Amino acid sequence: MRVNLTVNGRPQEADDVWEGESLLYVLRERLGLPGSKNACEQGECGSCTVRLDGVPVCSCLVAAGQAEGREVVTVEGLADDEELAPIQQAFIDAGAVQCGFCTPGLLVAADEMLERNPSPSDADIREALSGNLCRCTGYEKIMDAVRLAAARRTEGV
Amino acid sequence: MDFLRPASWEEALAAKAEHPSAVPIAGGTDVMVEINFDHRRPEYLMDLNRIPELTDWEVGEESVRLGASVPYTRIMEHLRTELPGLALAAHTVASPQIRNRGGVGGNLGTASPAGDAHPALLAAGAEVEAVSVRGTRMIPIDDFYTGVKRNALAPDELIRAVHVSKADGPQQFAKVGTRNAMVIAVCAFGLALHPATRTVRTGIGSAAPTPVRARTAEEFLAAALEEGGFWDNGKVVTPSVAQEFARLCSAACNPIDDVRGTAGYRRHAIGVLARRTLTWTWESYRTAAGEGKAA
Ligand SMILES: Cc1cc2nc3c(=O)[nH]c(=O)nc-3n(C[C@H](O)[C@H](O)[C@H](O)COP(=O)(O)OP(=O)(O)OC[C@H]3O[C@@H](n4cnc5c(N)ncnc54)[C@H](O)[C@@H]3O)c2cc1C
Ligand code: FES
Ligand code: FES
Numbered sequence: 001m002r003v004n005l006t007v008n009g010r011p012q013e014a015d016d017v018w019e020g021e022s023l024l025y026v027l028r029e030r031l032g033l034p035g036s037k038n039a040c041e042q043g044e045c046g047s048c049t050v051r052l053d054g055v056p057v058c059s060c061l062v063a064a065g066q067a068e069g070r071e072v073v074t075v076e077g078l079a080d081d082e083e084l085a086p087i088q089q090a091f092i093d094a095g096a097v098q099c100g101f102c103t104p105g106l107l108v109a110a111d112e113m114l115e116r117n118p119s120p121s122d123a124d125i126r127e128a129l130s131g132n133l134c135r136c137t138g139y140e141k142i143m144d145a146v147r148l149a150a151a152r153r154t155e156g157v
Numbered sequence: 158m159d160f161l162r163p164a165s166w167e168e169a170l171a172a173k174a175e176h177p178s179a180v181p182i183a184g185g186t187d188v189m190v191e192i193n194f195d196h197r198r199p200e201y202l203m204d205l206n207r208i209p210e211l212t213d214w215e216v217g218e219e220s221v222r223l224g225a226s227v228p229y230t231r232i233m234e235h236l237r238t239e240l241p242g243l244a245l246a247a248h249t250v251a252s253p254q255i256r257n258r259g260g261v262g263g264n265l266g267t268a269s270p271a272g273d274a275h276p277a278l279l280a281a282g283a284e285v286e287a288v289s290v291r292g293t294r295m296i297p298i299d300d301f302y303t304g305v306k307r308n309a310l311a312p313d314e315l316i317r318a319v320h321v322s323k324a325d326g327p328q329q330f331a332k333v334g335t336r337n338a339m340v341i342a343v344c345a346f347g348l349a350l351h352p353a354t355r356t357v358r359t360g361i362g363s364a365a366p367t368p369v370r371a372r373t374a375e376e377f378l379a380a381a382l383e384e385g386g387f388w389d390n391g392k393v394v395t396p397s398v399a400q401e402f403a404r405l406c407s408a409a410c411n412p413i414d415d416v417r418g419t420a421g422y423r424r425h426a427i428g429v430l431a432r433r434t435l436t437w438t439w440e441s442y443r444t445a446a447g448e449g450k451a452a
Contacts, residue, residue, distance in 0.1 A: 001160055019158035019202055020192045041193040043186055043255055044339060058254045061189040063182055065160040066206050109253070130338035131252020 005067045007031060008077030014064070023067045024048045024059040027074060035075040035104045039133075046132035049105035050074045056112045058131075075104035078111060087111045090149035091142075098136035106132045110146050118153055120146070161203040166210060166288075169315060172203060174290040177312035179203045183211070183226045184258035186251070187267045211262070211317070220323055222286070225262025225316040232261075240321050242277040242328035242347050249273055249332050251339050262316045265301065268308040268367070275302070275368035276347030277330050279360030282322040289313040295320070302367035326350035327441035329434035332362070333418075333426045343418040346406070346430035350438050355379065355388055359431070364410035364423045374405030374431070391443045399432050406431035 003014045003026060014030040022041070027033045027050070037047035041060045048060045051073040059072075078085040084092070087110050097103050106129060113120060113128035120128070125146045134142060161179060163169035173179055179201035182188045191197035205211055211226040214236070221239050223232070229247035233256070237244040243261075250256050250273050264274040265285060283298040287310055298319075301309050310316070328349040334340030345362035356379050359371045381398045382388055412423035 019160040020198070022189060022193065042190045043251065046252065046254055049254055055257045056254050057258050058186075060193065061185045061255075061258065063160070063185055063189060063192075063202060063204065065162060065202070066182065066185065066204050068162070127338075128253060131254045 001065065003064050003068050005069065006071045007033065008073055017064045019063075019065065021064045022060050023050070023052075023062040023064050023072070026064045026067070027059060027072070033074055033076050037101055037104055039101065043131075044133070045102070045105070046109065046129075047102050047105040049108045049132065051108060051112060054112075056109050073108070075107050078107060085111065086152055087114065087146075087149045090152065091145045094141050094145035094148050096137060096141040096145035102132060102134040102136075106134070106142060110149070114146070114150055114153060119150055122147075158199065159201045161201055162207060163203065163205075164207050166208050166317070169203065169205065169208060170288060170290050172201075173315055174313045176201045176203075181205050181266065181315060183263045183266075184228065184255075184260055186255050186259040187263055205262075205315075214318075216323070220283075220320045222318045222320050223261060224318050225265075226260050228258060228260050229256035239323045240277075240281065241324050242281050242330050242349055243274060243321060245328075245330040246273045246277040246332075246345075246347065249330070249337075249340070249342075249345075261319055265308060265316055265319065266310075268302055268306050270305065270365060270367055271342050271345075271363040272368065273330075273332065273342060273345060273362065276345050276360030276362040277328070278319065278321060278347075279368055279370050280328060280330075280347035280349040280358045281324065282349075282351075282358060284320045285309075286317045286320060287311075287314045288317045289315070293317070299370065302369075305366045307367075324349065325353040327438040327445075329437050331430045331434050333430070341417065344410075344412070344423045344426050344430070346427055346434055348431070348434040348438055350442055352388060352442065355383060357382075359406065359409075361406070361409060361427055363417075364412040364427050366411065369409060369411075371406040371409035371431070374402050374409060377405055378402045378435070391446045393443070394435065394439050399435055402435055403428040403432040 003017050014026045039045045039047045043058045043061050050059045161172050180199035181203045183205045211224045213224045215222045232247040261274045264272040278298050285296040330347045332345040333343040342363045344364045347360035349358050361369050407424045407428035410424045412420040
């Protein structure tokens with residue numbers, strides 16, 4: 001089947017989509033957007049997190065056909081042309097990226113949380129990122145990165 | 158595989174009547190796992206996301222008519238007062254991403270003994286609005302779970318909504334697992350006090366082939382509260398009453414050993430959760446009643 005959707009603000013069309021295919025597969029294999037990662041395909045790790053009509057979801061659990069006509073934002077949509085999004089810069093500055101496999105999902109989830117809640121408590125951050133697993137960092141640097149992004153946001157830097 | 162995309166509730170019912178084997182997909186958080194792992198290859202997959210009324214709810218006099226696809230996140234945010242037990246249970250489901258997609262209709266569709274909505278629905282009191290082209294029937298929640306991952310829906314039926322009784326007293330939900338997020342319950346327990354009728358209701362998850370109520374425990378507790386005049390005097394429930402309630406809740410379990418825990422552990426833990434949730438709910442009832450009198 002054919003699926004039409006908007007990805008990172010651009011209308012996209014995917015052809016020959018299998019009816020049981022996930023949105024994650026469409027993004028990675030049909031639309032050339034490999035930013036969203038595939039680690040578990042069962043909702044456990046969050047590395048495939050994208051925004052569907054603004055809401056963070058595991059794209060591995062959205063059927064491609066369910067995304068018809070809807071708006072998807074992936075990690076590729078966070079940066080403004082050449083300039084990194086504040087959350088991306090904060091991850092780099094805080095050393096929150098090691099192998100990087102979990103990073104796209106965490107960035108999308110953290111970015112959405114900061115939009116909703118510009119000055120989150122540590123508990124808020126932990127809760128918002130509780131669906132994203134990282135096997136490298138031990139999470140402390142990730143916490144630092146999100147705190148840093150929140151602080152920079154409030155300072156208006 | 159065919160992907161059916163009904164644009165309205167009537168179209169969905171017609172499609173389900175024409176293809177009773179069609180698998181509805183709402184949040185997809187159960188269905189997509191099965192498809193991704195090749196555990197299920199339905200002939201027809203039927204998307205319910207295009208039917209707006211399924212994500213709406215209406216707060217009525219007696220109950221909340223909760224659309225089948227209202228995501229857990231919405232329940233946590235908007236229905237804490239009316240449905241405190243279900244809101245607490247919703248908050249323990251998986252992760253934000255899953256709670257943004259999954260809902261009670263899917264939990265009922267899967268009817269896993271470990272589904273977190275079930276103990277809360279059993280304790281609050283609920284009816285499932287099951288609809289087909291033949292008409293609508295209301296299935297009492299007590300009759301809904303018919304076996305391990307089996308429910309009372311006919312092949313041509315869809316869940317339109319679940320009607321959950323509004324809380325008339327404190328409610329609690331507690332779950333045992335290895336961490337806070339992303340945990341399938343080792344066992345879970347829901348308790349609702351119903352001061353209006355001077356009754357209590359329970360719901361047990363993951364400790365029997367289906368979600369169940371501990372009816373003997375409910376009857377015992379209601380009788381003990383009545384006899385001791387507790388509803389009126391607002392005294393602390395005596396330890397012996399709490400202990401017997403816990404014992405009877407354990408006795409209502411029929412658990413198995415599995416990777417998440419042993420049958421013996423589950424039986425024991427349900428007793429602990431029963432005693433704790435009784436203490437918490439009764440404390441809120443006493444406090445509220447005490448404040449009522451003072452005012
Ligand atoms: C990582 C992960 C963690 C999880 N953790 C938990 C947890 O902690 N607690 C818990 O309870 N669950 C958990 N689940 C399971 C799942 O999220 C829930 O069961 C959820 O409620 C399913 O809702 P859904 O809308 O996604 O269902 P779907 O996957 O869309 O559907 C589930 C079933 O219900 C049927 N169905 C859906 N809507 C209807 C309808 N309107 N009428 C008739 N049938 C219908 C479908 O055909 C299917 O059989 C988890 C899942 C994942 C992937
Ligand atoms: S790949 Fe989707 S949650 Fe792991
Ligand atoms: S940086 Fe390697 S998984 Fe998180």
